[in-house]
Amino acid sequence: MTRRGIFAGLGAVSLGGLVAACSPLGMLNTLGPRDRGVGRIARDLSYGDDPRQRFDLYGPDWRPGQPLRPVVVFFYGGGWDSGSRSLYGWAAQALAARGFVVALPDYRIVPNVIFPTFIEDAAAATARVADVVGQYGGDANRLAVAGHSAGAHLAMMIALDRRYMAAVGKPDLIRAAAGLAGPYEFLPFDVPASVNAFGRAPDPTLTQPVTFVRADAPPLWLGHGTADAVVHDEDTVILNQRMQDVGGRSEAKLYPGLDHADLIATFSPLFRKKAPVLDDVSAFLHRELGI
Numbered sequence: 001m002t003r004r005g006i007f008a009g010l011g012a013v014s015l016g017g018l019v020a021a022c023s024p025l026g027m028l029n030t031l032g033p034r035d036r037g038v039g040r041i042a043r044d045l046s047y048g049d050d051p052r053q054r055f056d057l058y059g060p061d062w063r064p065g066q067p068l069r070p071v072v073v074f075f076y077g078g079g080w081d082s083g084s085r086s087l088y089g090w091a092a093q094a095l096a097a098r099g100f101v102v103a104l105p106d107y108r109i110v111p112n113v114i115f116p117t118f119i120e121d122a123a124a125a126t127a128r129v130a131d132v133v134g135q136y137g138g139d140a141n142r143l144a145v146a147g148h149s150a151g152a153h154l155a156m157m158i159a160l161d162r163r164y165m166a167a168v169g170k171p172d173l174i175r176a177a178a179g180l181a182g183p184y185e186f187l188p189f190d191v192p193a194s195v196n197a198f199g200r201a202p203d204p205t206l207t208q209p210v211t212f213v214r215a216d217a218p219p220l221w222l223g224h225g226t227a228d229a230v231v232h233d234e235d236t237v238i239l240n241q242r243m244q245d246v247g248g249r250s251e252a253k254l255y256p257g258l259d260h261a262d263l264i265a266t267f268s269p270l271f272r273k274k275a276p277v278l279d280d281v282s283a284f285l286h287r288e289l290g291i
């Protein structure tokens with residue numbers, strides 16, 4: 001059981017020296033430098049009827065006959081009640097520059113929905129990405145999921161709990177999963193974000209990624225900052241240990257002095273020298289998916 005501060009998402013967290021009078025993520029997205037050679041190659045692709053059931057794709061320009069790239073579906077954070085793909089293009093582009101076609105979905109959020117709808121959206125988005133990504137140079141047979149904060153929770157839930165991907169007809173699609181500063185063991189629900197998102201779940205244990213550790217799960221990579229006061233690094237330690245205890249493949253890396261926002265901020269060229277998070281995630285994904 002872990003204790004954490006207010007789970008407010010990145011909008012209320014300082015990002016390096018940028019102070020949140022306006023969104024620090026928005027500032028990175030509109031003003032920050034971008035990785036070159038890749039960009040948004042498709043936008044507003046649909047995986048459902050709701051306006052938030054849309055995703056963008058990032059990668060290089062591609063033509064039929066050129067090699068296909070492995071695929072990463074990246075879920076942003078926001079405490080399950082906020083966030084938008086419009087704020088995260090820079091992060092998707094950073095991953096794309098490392099050799100991936102990256103899908104960046106929106107998903108429905110609290111208060112319009114509660115658990116498990118946002119996890120069902122994550123599964124549906126991932127399945128739809130696999131259906132269409134070949135048209136844009138991605139190899140759906142080499143697909144991973146990743147996320148930051150609440151997005152890491154989504155990624156781990158659809159990677160570990162078999163029911164979600166089975167429900168969209170692709171039980172074996174996910175080859176690997178990476179989580180940045182994710183909440184994986186957060187019972188009891190004792191802050192507004194978790195209460196509002198999960199408080200009505202009939203069985204709270206079914207909301208927790210640690211419940212679903214298994215030996216045959218996709219390999220996991222888990223990163224966390226030791227100075228994270230929003231989601232404590234013990235969440236990563238616990239999930240990693242429980243995966244290893246059941247014979248699953250999992251690796252964890254703790255980054256000294258990094259806080260909750262830093263784990264994703266280091267994807268930006270502005271903050272990349274602070275810690276090799278992007279290098280570490282990319283190396284794991286290439287190892288599991290192939291270059």
